[in-house]
Amino acid sequence: MNSETVPSHQILDLDTMQQLLDLDDGELGLLQEMYVLFRDDTPPRIAQLEQAIQDGNGNQMGDMAHAVKGAASTMGILKVRALAQILESAGRNGKCEGNPVELVAQLKAAFAESLVELERFIASKA
16 A cells, blocks of 8 residues: 555544444543553654664564554554555565655654544544
8 A cells, every 4th residue: 555545634544433432332441542552652663663774674674664554553544554554565575665764754744643633533522
């Protein structure tokens, strides 16, 4: 998946958000807990991803990008998932659809944007 396939305005997959609410009978507890885990666990993984790029360690790059992609997929964070998938592929096969350093910068920005949108979504359901 290329990051251009995700409309820039579409940050959250609303179907995933609804599924997470449905798992908790419409309550916010599960979604809030998952938000905190996503918020707290993702930055260290992105930092490790950056370090792997600096070190030229494709395996580590692929592993960290895969972890970010998985977390973003679980939370329904489309742009973060798409960027992480590109970086994962680059780490696994050594070919990148762009500059990895620039892609990580985009990933960081998309992550920050996703937190704002998640907070907004949660507040709208409270």
